[in-house]
Amino acid sequence: MxxxxxxxxxxxxxxxxxxxxxxxxxxxxxxxxxxxxxxxxxxxxxxxxxxxxxxxxxxxxxxxxxxxxxxxxxxxxxxxxxxxxxxxxxxxxxxxxxxxxxxxxxxxxxxxxxxxxxxxxxxxxxxxxxxxxxxxxxxxxxxxxxxxxxxxxxxxxxxxxxxxxxxxxxxxxxxxxxxxxxxxxxxxxxxxxTPVQAELAKIWTNILRYATFALPNLLMMDCEQYGANVFEVIDLINRDYPRGGMAMPGLTGGTCLRKDFTFSEERSNAPGMLLAVSRVHESVPLFLVQGLRRRLGGSLAGRKVAVLGLAFKAGTDDERDSLSHKLVRLLERELADIAVHDPRVRTVTQSFEDAVRDADAVVVATNHAEYCGGETLARVRELASDDVLVVDPWNCFGAGQVFAYAAEVAALVASS
CATH class of the missing domain: 3.40.50.720 (NAD(P)-binding Rossmann-like Domain)
Incomplete structure (x- = not known):
């Protein structure tokens, strides 16, 4: 051969x-x-x-x-x-x-x-x-x-x-x-x-991760409903507790996690259970858009929103089945002026400076290392509008706030 x-x-x-x-x-x-x-x-x-x-x-x-x-x-x-x-x-x-x-x-x-x-x-x-x-x-x-x-x-x-x-x-x-x-x-x-055990092992490896990440995302939305801080609640769950282990929230997608649950759902003995897990993740972009709208006067029409990150997770150029794209589409339906930056993907995006300049809101959609830390936060404060709203479900800036104005984020980071 x-x-x-x-x-x-x-x-x-x-x-x-x-x-x-x-x-x-x-x-x-x-x-x-x-x-x-x-x-x-x-x-x-x-x-x-x-x-x-x-x-x-x-x-x-x-x-x-x-x-x-x-x-x-x-x-x-x-x-x-x-x-x-x-x-x-x-x-x-x-x-x-x-x-x-x-x-x-x-x-x-x-x-x-x-x-x-x-x-x-x-x-x-x-x-x-x-x-x-x-x-x-x-x-x-x-x-x-x-x-x-x-x-x-x-x-x-x-x-x-x-x-x-x-x-x-x-x-x-x-x-x-x-x-x-x-x-x-x-x-x-x-x-x-056996073949079927190999198939099930792979499918359920991905389902386990998908379900694990759904819990903190659902908690994030519950905390918004009750006026609680998701990062503080997660800390209370995990701190010095041997049966903790709650993960952090974020936009969970990707071509494997976003589809592989269907391989079990097709013939599931508990139909709808895994669909509910999917619905939690699929609701996160809308949750972020609704939170933006409430904090920016009830309408996003004509407001500039900078979306940082198109990749489905940090450190990759893979944007297949990334929820960042769904977030952008939802913002378009709100008639927002959208600017996008990602330093890694093959899709052409704007420079960081052009995306953030004069923005009314900045959403950290992907937790790339380039977006995390005080230096990026300082650039946001320098380039964006004076009262720019920062949406950081990943806690990239370390302020422990999903929604907060940049000055508040900077003060919280400085005091931590």
């Missing part, structure tokens, strides 16, 4: 994995249908930020193709394409089926097929059955099918690929063994299990 491993989908999951395989000495084929992405890679340019990945791209060899069928030239095929959910809470398998249909005529006996993206329970068995139905392959004997879920955090790929246990759920006798050997080129331990 021409390649040891083919990675289908060179996004934020697939491309770092392909580069790491190549760095371990494997012959790697990367497959993607995005011509701009392939052009960037042929020019040795990373299409997104991932610490250390550009250095790998500079030194390793990575063959490229825009045809999924070419992946059959490799002994191992790792599929990292997106796994969306339809709007009415139904799993969308069209992209996976499309890839399988491209591979079916050329897939060779002895190949392994690894699902790396987050998938709904039963999807790995579906893929194995699809190959058996249309090609007559016996999974675990003729071909080796497994789910090896991606659990690495954005910005930590090169670190966590060698440290996080790699879960492998294989179909049939030998699938887990074969796929375990592939991922054994990394230093992380291999944990063998």
């Amino acid at each position: 021409n390649h040891d491993v083919a990675v289908v989908g060179l996004g934020r999951v697939g491309l770092p994995l392909a580069l790491c395989f190549a760095d371990r000495g494997l012959r790697v084929l990367g497959v993607d249908r995005d011509p701009d992405r392939l052009a960037a890679l042929r020019d040795r340019r990373m299409p997104f930020d991932e610490p250390g990945a550009q250095e790998l791209l500079d030194r390793v060899e990575l063959a490229l193709s825009d045809r999924v069928s070419d992946a059959a030239q490799a002994g191992h095929i790792v599929i990292t394409i997106g796994t969306p959910a339809l709007s009415h809470i139904e799993i969308d398998l069209r992209d996976i089926r499309s890839a399988l249909d491209d591979l079916l005529p050329v897939l060779r006996e002895g190949s392994s097929l690894v699902l790396r993206s987050t998938i709904a329970p039963g999807t790995t068995e579906f893929v194995a059955g699809y190959l058996a139905k249309h090609r007559g392959f016996t999974p675990g004997e003729d071909v080796f099918v497994a789910h090896a879920p991606e659990r690495i955090a954005a910005g930590r790929f090169l670190e966590e690929i060698d440290t996080l246990p790699c879960i492998v759920g294989g179909v049939g006798e030998r699938s887990g063994e074969v796929v375990g050997r592939l991922f054994g080129c990394f230093d992380a331990p291999i944990v063998q299990t």
Whole structure:
């Protein structure tokens, strides 16, 4: 075979994995249908930020193709394409089926097929059955099918690929063994299990985080209702209490957390429970807009609002499914004059100075390190209007106030 491993989908999951395989000495084929992405890679340019990945791209060899069928030239095929959910809470398998249909005529006996993206329970068995139905392959004997879920955090790929246990759920006798050997080129331990347990482990890892972050966001909204300070309440919950552990509020989104709960909700034994978790997070942008409106005289029409941050979390350029975009859309519907700055995303935004200058309100939507601390607060006070309202659900400035005027924030920080 021409390649040891083919990675289908060179996004934020697939491309770092392909580069790491190549760095371990494997012959790697990367497959993607995005011509701009392939052009960037042929020019040795990373299409997104991932610490250390550009250095790998500079030194390793990575063959490229825009045809999924070419992946059959490799002994191992790792599929990292997106796994969306339809709007009415139904799993969308069209992209996976499309890839399988491209591979079916050329897939060779002895190949392994690894699902790396987050998938709904039963999807790995579906893929194995699809190959058996249309090609007559016996999974675990003729071909080796497994789910090896991606659990690495954005910005930590090169670190966590060698440290996080790699879960492998294989179909049939030998699938887990074969796929375990592939991922054994990394230093992380291999944990063998069944396909459905691997699927559930990944889904519920994300659900746990999503639900955990919903609690402080709901508390933040409750505190506004009762005239309480969410940061002080969280401190009371956690301080010297062995059963505390409440997280801090903030805009919680991202392409994984914002969608993966639907993979359980589709067939849930408690329908609506996880939808309620989602509704809490989806309500936060509106909560912030309503708080702005109440404090700025009942209307945002014609008021300049600076939104700091489009990325879904601190330290990344990934703005997919970021709630910052929802916040901006809601502000547009209020007829506010919106200025946006983010130092990391690929979307073109205004400079910090232009975004904040003469603003009536400044919203810290993403807790980038660039926004945290006294220096940024001083620049806001210097550039914005005299009575600028600061909205800081992340507590980036350390004042312990979700809504406060800049002078008040500065006084609180100085006294702390």
